[in-house]
Amino acid sequence: MTTAFVYDPFERNHSFPGHPECLERMQSALALLQADGILDTLTRLPNSAAPLDRILAVHSAAYVERLQEICRSIGGSDSDGRQSARGNDLPALWLDPDTYVLRASWEAGLRAAGGLLKLTDAVMTGAASNGFAMVRPPGHHARPGGAKGFCLFGNVAIAARHAQQKHAAERVLIVDFDVHHGNGTEEMFFDDPTVLFVSIHQYPHYPFSGGIDEVGYGPGEGYNVNVPFPSGVGDAGYLTALRQLIDPLARGFRPDVIFLSAGFDGHWMDPLSGHRVSVDGYASMVAELMALAEALCEGRLICTLEGGYDLNALPHCILSTLRVLSRSPAGRSDPFGAVEGNTQAAEKTVSAVKRRLGIR
Numbered sequence: 001m002t003t004a005f006v007y008d009p010f011e012r013n014h015s016f017p018g019h020p021e022c023l024e025r026m027q028s029a030l031a032l033l034q035a036d037g038i039l040d041t042l043t044r045l046p047n048s049a050a051p052l053d054r055i056l057a058v059h060s061a062a063y064v065e066r067l068q069e070i071c072r073s074i075g076g077s078d079s080d081g082r083q084s085a086r087g088n089d090l091p092a093l094w095l096d097p098d099t100y101v102l103r104a105s106w107e108a109g110l111r112a113a114g115g116l117l118k119l120t121d122a123v124m125t126g127a128a129s130n131g132f133a134m135v136r137p138p139g140h141h142a143r144p145g146g147a148k149g150f151c152l153f154g155n156v157a158i159a160a161r162h163a164q165q166k167h168a169a170e171r172v173l174i175v176d177f178d179v180h181h182g183n184g185t186e187e188m189f190f191d192d193p194t195v196l197f198v199s200i201h202q203y204p205h206y207p208f209s210g211g212i213d214e215v216g217y218g219p220g221e222g223y224n225v226n227v228p229f230p231s232g233v234g235d236a237g238y239l240t241a242l243r244q245l246i247d248p249l250a251r252g253f254r255p256d257v258i259f260l261s262a263g264f265d266g267h268w269m270d271p272l273s274g275h276r277v278s279v280d281g282y283a284s285m286v287a288e289l290m291a292l293a294e295a296l297c298e299g300r301l302i303c304t305l306e307g308g309y310d311l312n313a314l315p316h317c318i319l320s321t322l323r324v325l326s327r328s329p330a331g332r333s334d335p336f337g338a339v340e341g342n343t344q345a346a347e348k349t350v351s352a353v354k355r356r357l358g359i360r
C-alpha cells in the first residue's frame with residue numbers, strides 16, 4: 001500500500017498578484033504538509049512537462065500553438081510570477097476575464113498536466129495504490145479549443161485519455177467535486193461512452209453550464225452526469241450524491257480507474273462559493289471513493305487538485321485527503337468544523353437527476 005504524491009515547484013512562476021489562483025495556495029499547503037511530516041510517508045514522484053501528443057489528445061492543435069505563441073510573446077522572465085510585489089506592471093496577458101498567462105505559463109501548464117501523468121503512470125502500473133497531484137494551474141474548465149476559468153490544459157482529461165491509450169484502461173470514471181461545473185472535462189468526453197463523467201457543483205454559478213439535461217450526446221448519452229446543487233447543501237448533500245448516485249452509477253459502469261477532480265472551493269470558508277462543505281466532509285467523500293475504487297478497480301484512485309482558494313481551509317483539505325488516501329493513523333485534520341447544510345435541497349436535486357437518468 002503506497003500513496004504517491006506529485007508537486008513541482010515550477011508552479012511558482014505562474015502567479016498573478018491578487019488573483020485567487022496564486023502561488024500562495026501551494027505555499028500555504030506545503031507549509032502545513034511539511035510541518036505535519038506526512039510527505040515523508042508518501043512516495044514522491046519526480047515531474048516533467050507533459051509530452052505534446054498527450055495534450056493534443058484532448059486539445060486542438062490550433063489552441064495549443066496559439067497558447068505557446070502567446071506565452072512566448074510576453075516579456076519578462078520565466079521567474080516573473082514569483083515577483084508577486086510587482087503588481088500591475090507584471091507582464092501578463094488575459095485569455096478571458098479570469099485567466100491570466102505569463103511568460104512561464106506555457107511550461108507551468110505542461111508541468112501541471114505532466115504531474116498528473118506521472119501519478120497516472122505510477123497508479124496504473126501498480127507502483128502506487130493511489131495518489132494525489134498537487135498541481136496548478138487547475139484544469140477542469142479548459143475547453144478543447146481554449147483556456148477558461150484559471151485553467152490552461154484539461155489535466156484530468158489528458159490523464160484519463162493517457163490511462164486509456166497507454167495503460168489499456170477501457171472505462172474511466174471521473175468524479176469532479178470542485179464547486180464549479182467541470183465544463184471542460186464534460187465537453188471533452190460528451191460523446192464518449194468510455195468515460196463516465198460526474199460533476200457535483202453549485203448551480204447556477206460559474207461557468208453557468210452543468211444542468212441536469214446535459215447527459216451526453218450520441219453514443220455518450222447517459223455517460224455525462226451533472227448534479228447541480230443550489231447553494232448551501234453542505235457535507236450531507238455531497239454525501240447524498242455520492243451514495244445515491246455515484247455509487248450505483250459506478251457499479252454499473254465498472255471503471256478500470258477512478259479519477260477525482262478534487263477542488264476544495266466548496267469549503268464553507270472559501271470566498272468563491274456557498275456550498276458549506278467542511279474539511280471532514282471532503283475527507284469522507286475521498287474515503288468513500290477510495291472504498292468504491294477498492295470494490296471496483298483494485299483501489300486505483302487518482303486525485304488531482306482543481307480549485308480551493310481559502311488559504312486556511314485548503315491546506316487542511318489537502319492534508320486530510322492525503323491522510324485518508326494513505327490510511328494515516330493520525331486521522332483527519334479539521335480545525336474549523338462543519339456548518340449545517342440544506343440536506344433537503346440536496347435530496348431534491350439528487351432525485352431529479354436520478355429521474356432524468358432513469359435510476360430507481
Ligand SMILES: [Zn+2]
Binds near residue numbers: 178179180263307
Ligand atoms: Zn472551482
